[in-house]
């Protein structure tokens with residue numbers, strides 16, 4: 811039995827302790843927001859936070875997570891209101907979305923330790939692969955998220971093309987100063 815805290819809840823995994831955290835989260839905890847891409851640490855789709863650091867969950871075992879605090883995309887916010895989530899939508903830094911949870915977790919971990927990251931720091935902290943190519947908008951989205959977190963910017967619920975205003979309002983609640 812491996813005991814750890816996942817999204818603020820104590821969890822006991824009755825699995826082989828050599829199981830990668832990725833599969834414990836997806837198959838046992840049903841936290842399927844964490845994606846499987848390459849399985850060898852290259853793509854970053856499986857990124858979660860472990861004790862506040864962005865780590866590839868395909869590369870760490872349950873045993874290595876004993877007693878540690880894991881946050882997945884499901885636990886980052888309960889209403890998609892984390893500044894990174896809001897900014898990614900507002901800046902349209904998402905296409906197919908498969909890589910997005912890992913990128914969001916990498917960005918959130920960065921902003922937790924660096925309130926005003928430079929472009930170089932963002933690129934270094936988010937080496938995640940995205941086949942759709944959102945890179946051009948990603949730096950701007952993370953810098954906007956940082957500004958929102960510093961309360962120097964707000965994001966309104968402007969509807970994205972093809973999304974009804976009422977749906978957009980539910981998906982992207984406005985942050986107030």
Ligand code: FES
Nearest residue numbers: 847848849854868
């Ligand atoms: S699935 Fe973990 S880095 Fe690609």
Ligand code: FES
Nearest residue numbers: 906907909940942
């Ligand atoms: S948004 Fe499609 S792979 Fe990243």
